[in-house]
Amino acid sequence: MLFKYLPIERLDVIEKLSIRFSPFKSLNDPFESSPLIKTQENIDGTYDRMIANTLKEMDNIWESAPDEEKTPENKKILENSKNSFANEIYKKTNPHSFGLSLIEYLKYLCILSLSRTNSNILMWSHYASNHEGYIIGFHDSHAFLNQRNLRGEIVKPKPVIYSTKRPIFNETNNTCLELFCNKSIEWSYEEEERIFLNHVDDRRSYGKDAYGMDIVLSDIPIEAISSIYLGSNSNKDTEERILNALKYHNISIPVFKASISKSEYEIEFEKL
Known part of the structure; x- marks a missing residue:
C-alpha cells in the first residue's frame, strides 16, 4: 500500500x-x-578536443599575423576571446546546463x-x-x-x-x-x-x-x-x-x- x-x-x-x-x-x-547529466560528447572528450583545436587555430592565426599587428593590446584581445569561447562552450555543455535543457524538453x-x-x-x-x-x-x-x-x-x-x-x-x-x-x-x-x-x-x-x-x-x-x-x-x-x-x-x-x-x-x- x-x-x-x-x-x-x-x-x-x-x-x-x-x-x-x-x-x-x-x-x-x-x-x-x-539534474546533472553528462553528454556523450563530454564523456568521450569530443568537446574538450573541439575546444583545444579551436584554441590552437586561434593561436596559429596569431602566429601568422603581421608583426605590426602583434601588439600587447591585440594579444590581450586574443586571450580574452579564447577565454570567452571556452567559457561559453562549457556553460552550454556542462552537466548542470544540460540537465536544465532536459527539464525544458521533458516539461x-x-x-x-x-x-x-x-x-x-x-x-x-x-x-x-x-x-x-x-x-x-x-x-x-x-x-x-x-x-x-x-x-x-x-x-x-x-x-x-x-x-x-x-x-x-x-x-x-x-x-x-x-x-x-x-x-x-x-x-x-x-x-x-x-x-x-x-x-x-x-x-x-x-x-x-x-x-x-x-x-x-x-x-x-x-x-x-x-x-x-x-x-x-x-x-x-x-x-x-x-x-x-x-x-x-x-x-x-x-x-x-x-x-x-x-x-x-x-x-x-x-x-x-
Whole structure:
C-alpha cells in the first residue's frame, strides 16, 4: 500500500476524485528541476578536443599575423576571446546546463509523489496541515499506480534513492526514471515512491501554478483507493466532508482517525 498526504485545502481530491501529477518545476525541492547529466560528447572528450583545436587555430592565426599587428593590446584581445569561447562552450555543455535543457524538453513529464508510510510525524506536519489534513491509501497493485509509458510498457512506482552525494548521470546509460528518482538524504524520512505520467494535452489544464506550469488533473479510479486516514488534529467538518464524499461516490473502505501516542513519539490509528 502507498499513501498520499494531503492538506485540508485539498479535500477536493477525495470529493472530486482527481489529483495532480506535478511537473518537476513545481516540486518543493529545487534540485528536482536541475539534474546533472553528462553528454556523450563530454564523456568521450569530443568537446574538450573541439575546444583545444579551436584554441590552437586561434593561436596559429596569431602566429601568422603581421608583426605590426602583434601588439600587447591585440594579444590581450586574443586571450580574452579564447577565454570567452571556452567559457561559453562549457556553460552550454556542462552537466548542470544540460540537465536544465532536459527539464525544458521533458516539461510534460509529471510525477505523483507517494509514501510507503502513513505514520511519519514530519510528513503529517509538512504535507497534511500540521495533522489537520488526511491521507489517501492506494492499492499499489492497481493500474492507476502502474502507468504505461509512451511505448506502452507498464511502469511500476519507483522508489526514490536518497544519497549524501549528488549523482551525475550519463545521457546514454541512464533512463529518465533513474534521473528523477534521486534526492538528498535529508528527504529520506518521506520514504517516497513516484508514479510518472506524460501530460501531452494541455487543453485539460485548469490554469497555471505559481511557477507558470499547467495544472492538469487526473481521475482517480474508485478501485485504486484502499483507505482514508484523518489527522489527529482534524475537525468534525473535515471528517464529515470525507465521509460524505465516500458515500457520494459509493466507496466502501475503512476510515481511520489518528491520535498521538501517550507514551511514545508515535502516531496511532483507530477505525471509525
